[in-house]
Amino acid sequence: MSSKPNAKAVLEVKDLQTYFKTDAGIVKAVDGVSFTVHEGETLGIVGESGSGKSVTNLSIMRLIPSPPGRIVGGEILFEGIDILKLSESEMRDIRGDKISMIFQDPMTSLNPFLKISTQMIETIRLHNSDMDRKEALERSIEMLKLVGIPSPEKRIYSYPHQFSGGMRQRVMIAQALSCNAQVLLADEPTTALDVTIQAQILELIKKINSKMGTAVILVTHDLGVVAGMCDKVCVMYAGRIVETALTEELYTNPAHPYTEGLIRSVPRMDTKNKDRRLFSIEGQPPNVIDLPPCCPFHPRCHKAMEVCRHAYPPKKDLGNHHEVACWLYLDEETKTKALQDAIREEKA
Amino acid sequence: MGTTKKPLLEVRDLKQHFPITTGNILNRQVGAIRAVDGISFDIYPGETLGIVGESGCGKSTTVRSISQLHKPTSGSVIFNGIDMVNADKRTMLRARQDMQLIFQDPYASLDPRMTVRSIIAEPMVIYNNRKLLPEPMTSHEMEVRVEDLMERVGLNKAFKNRYPHEFSGGQRQRIGIARALALNPKIILADEPVSALDVSIQAQILNLLGDLQKEFGLTYLFIAHDLAVIQHISTRIAVMYLGKIVEVSESAQLYDSPKHPYTVALLSAAPIPDPKVERERKRIILTGDVPSPDKEREGCYFYDRCPKKMPWCSCHIPPMFGITANHEVACWLYSPEDVSAISMEDALVDAAKQKTEATTGKK
Numbered sequence: 001m002s003s004k005p006n007a008k009a010v011l012e013v014k015d016l017q018t019y020f021k022t023d024a025g026i027v028k029a030v031d032g033v034s035f036t037v038h039e040g041e042t043l044g045i046v047g048e049s050g051s052g053k054s055v056t057n058l059s060i061m062r063l064i065p066s067p068p069g070r071i072v073g074g075e076i077l078f079e080g081i082d083i084l085k086l087s088e089s090e091m092r093d094i095r096g097d098k099i100s101m102i103f104q105d106p107m108t109s110l111n112p113f114l115k116i117s118t119q120m121i122e123t124i125r126l127h128n129s130d131m132d133r134k135e136a137l138e139r140s141i142e143m144l145k146l147v148g149i150p151s152p153e154k155r156i157y158s159y160p161h162q163f164s165g166g167m168r169q170r171v172m173i174a175q176a177l178s179c180n181a182q183v184l185l186a187d188e189p190t191t192a193l194d195v196t197i198q199a200q201i202l203e204l205i206k207k208i209n210s211k212m213g214t215a216v217i218l219v220t221h222d223l224g225v226v227a228g229m230c231d232k233v234c235v236m237y238a239g240r241i242v243e244t245a246l247t248e249e250l251y252t253n254p255a256h257p258y259t260e261g262l263i264r265s266v267p268r269m270d271t272k273n274k275d276r277r278l279f280s281i282e283g284q285p286p287n288v289i290d291l292p293p294c295c296p297f298h299p300r301c302h303k304a305m306e307v308c309r310h311a312y313p314p315k316k317d318l319g320n321h322h323e324v325a326c327w328l329y330l331d332e333e334t335k336t337k338a339l340q341d342a343i344r345e346e347k348a
Numbered sequence: 349m350g351t352t353k354k355p356l357l358e359v360r361d362l363k364q365h366f367p368i369t370t371g372n373i374l375n376r377q378v379g380a381i382r383a384v385d386g387i388s389f390d391i392y393p394g395e396t397l398g399i400v401g402e403s404g405c406g407k408s409t410t411v412r413s414i415s416q417l418h419k420p421t422s423g424s425v426i427f428n429g430i431d432m433v434n435a436d437k438r439t440m441l442r443a444r445q446d447m448q449l450i451f452q453d454p455y456a457s458l459d460p461r462m463t464v465r466s467i468i469a470e471p472m473v474i475y476n477n478r479k480l481l482p483e484p485m486t487s488h489e490m491e492v493r494v495e496d497l498m499e500r501v502g503l504n505k506a507f508k509n510r511y512p513h514e515f516s517g518g519q520r521q522r523i524g525i526a527r528a529l530a531l532n533p534k535i536i537l538a539d540e541p542v543s544a545l546d547v548s549i550q551a552q553i554l555n556l557l558g559d560l561q562k563e564f565g566l567t568y569l570f571i572a573h574d575l576a577v578i579q580h581i582s583t584r585i586a587v588m589y590l591g592k593i594v595e596v597s598e599s600a601q602l603y604d605s606p607k608h609p610y611t612v613a614l615l616s617a618a619p620i621p622d623p624k625v626e627r628e629r630k631r632i633i634l635t636g637d638v639p640s641p642d643k644e645r646e647g648c649y650f651y652d653r654c655p656k657k658m659p660w661c662s663c664h665i666p667p668m669f670g671i672t673a674n675h676e677v678a679c680w681l682y683s684p685e686d687v688s689a690i691s692m693e694d695a696l697v698d699a700a701k702q703k704t705e706a707t708t709g710k711k
Contacts, residue, residue: 048546048549049546195617196634199631200634203631221546223547223621224576226621227623228619228627251621261548262547265547266576266621267554267577267579267580268576268620269580269620270620277558280551280555285516
């Protein structure tokens with residue numbers, strides 16, 4: 001990471017594969033995803049619905065419903081330990097304590113039958129068994145104050161339905177941070193919220209990130225949110241990361257045709273010369289069931305070549321932490337070789 | 349917009365209140381949700397008016413009141429010279445033929461048990477059966493029309509016997525658009541038509557709507573909460589807050605010089621997909637949430653959250669002040685008289701005086 005050169009890596013995901021078995025075939029929701037998050041860094045994961053963003057996050061938390069889902073390969077190293085090899089009880093010590101998650105929908109992720117106080121105390125005491133209820137309550141109130149709930153000593157005794165959407169999301173964040181998590185997974189934390197409330201919540205996540213050094217993985221489909229929040233961005237398409245780069249680099253020099261299309265297809269309100277047509281990526285995102293071994297983007301790509309139809313492009317480092325999986329950036333020799341191999345294999 | 353042109357749709361002081369009842373046997377009304385609380389605007393032929401606002405500000409209710417899906421509490425909707433609120437049912441239905449809706453959720457707005465053909469043909473069938481069409485249509489004509497429409501919105505006409513679940517979100521939204529076009533409407537009321545779609549699909553649908561507007565000379569009332577989308581598609585924009593329009597302006601002007609403190613905050617809160625711009629921007633973060641619209645207000649609707657509030661605002665509802673010919677704002681900051689120096693006591697005294705004047709005036 002250029003902005004924080006000495007920060008140590010807290011979470012490394014290596015070649016993660018999460019498959020779901022369905023009646024129609026195997027859905028490779030996440031297929032070989034790798035990235036690293038450093039202390040105090042904010043990593044953005046962008047992609048359209050169905051690209052595997054949320055499944056990546058759930059895999060890190062080991063919350064994939066099994067069956068039908070299963071993590072079939074890869075490693076997730078948290079401080080050097082592969083959490084995929086841990087037992088369920090060991091995982092419980094990490095989940096919520098070291099790695100925490102905020103979900104998309106603040107309306108459904110709190111228990112409507114329990115007071116906020118009960119839910120928060122439960123979380124804290126689960127991970128700090130030596131803490132008594134009074135201490136835990138004090139800690140909860142402190143956390144609520146931190147996330148900007150007015151008069152938290154009173155509001156903590158409310159039920160979730162007495163809070164608005166933005167406030168519920170704040171409670172979720174307070175709960176997620178109450179155990180000083182080192183990694184915060186935010187799965188579309190502001191998608192269900194209005195713009196003015198979204199700005200409040202993003203500001204809060206930013207503050208926590210810089211104040212407490214929490215590493216944040218922000219999953220979103222909103223390129224505007226990523227631009228303001230993240231140090232580094234991974235772009236996902238059909239279960240794979242197609243491009244990784246520092247935020248500024250990605251927006252100024254998008255390498256993958258998909259990233260380029262994505263950035264150009266968003267209307268921007270700060271541009272003067274408004275040609276009335278938006279750039280649009282034609283076609284639909286692919287069905288990830290039984291995907292053939294080709295570049296999944298080739299039917300929609302305006303720069304598609306013969307080789308794209310037959311083989312998945314390997315990752316290519318463009319320097320300055322910029323990696324892209326696209327045949328455009330590989331030399332002719334590799335391309336022809338890959339094409340020949342693929343055709344030979346198809347025949348066999 | 350030239351002043352000589354006649355507006356296609358005139359909305360005057362439209363109010364839509366939903367009663368809150370006690371819920372017991374007597375079911376007394378104990379209050380009202382003021383979803384839309386007195387809005388007025390005109391839409392001229394061929395233009396696109398965008399309405400933007402946060403959830404719960406009454407955008408969707410506005411559309412439903414205009415199309416008479418809810419009977420408005422008060423106010424008037426004049427469409428194409430016909431008073432939609434007071435017209436008899438048949439006249440209203442005939443007028444509504446020229447007014448069609450596109451809905452937000454492409455999953456919920458299509459009947460899962462109908463084929464694409466019957467979905468798109470349904471408006472024609474209904475109007476034909478009620479003998480409201482200028483010329484009756486045969487089923488063969490409808491079939492041809494359905495195929496034309498499917499092709500026009502970018503669907504393969506071979507799919508006409510399929511069911512909605514076989515299509516993706518973007519394709520379903522295209523089906524919804526084809527259905528809205530079936531009766532050759534003059535105006536399309538689009539209620540968040542792209543909010544549920546992915547970015548790349550959103551661009552496709554926005555382009556399609558733009559093309560259709562050019563081809564058929566359509567007028568749009570376009571609702572969205574995404575400011576960038578609204579700015580892209582609209583010629584004029586109305587910003588709503590808590591059932592009121594707080595600012596109306598040409599779309600280019602609104603971004604360059606927003607006037608109402610709420611518009612300023614809204615624009616500054618909307619993220620821009622460019623890290624360089626984004627890092628240098630100063631955000632105005634509003635505190636608190638949108639209040640509940642269940643009580644009658646005496647002052648400015650934005651008073652509780654406004655960073656520039658004055659004592660005067662607490663007890664006087666601002667009218668629309670003209671900034672330029674095409675830019676109006678409902679905020680006391682732009683009042684021709686300076687009200688900033690007036691103290692709370694004087695403001696309250698003045699408000700009380702005006703109230704008594706109004707009540708005696710009525711008598």
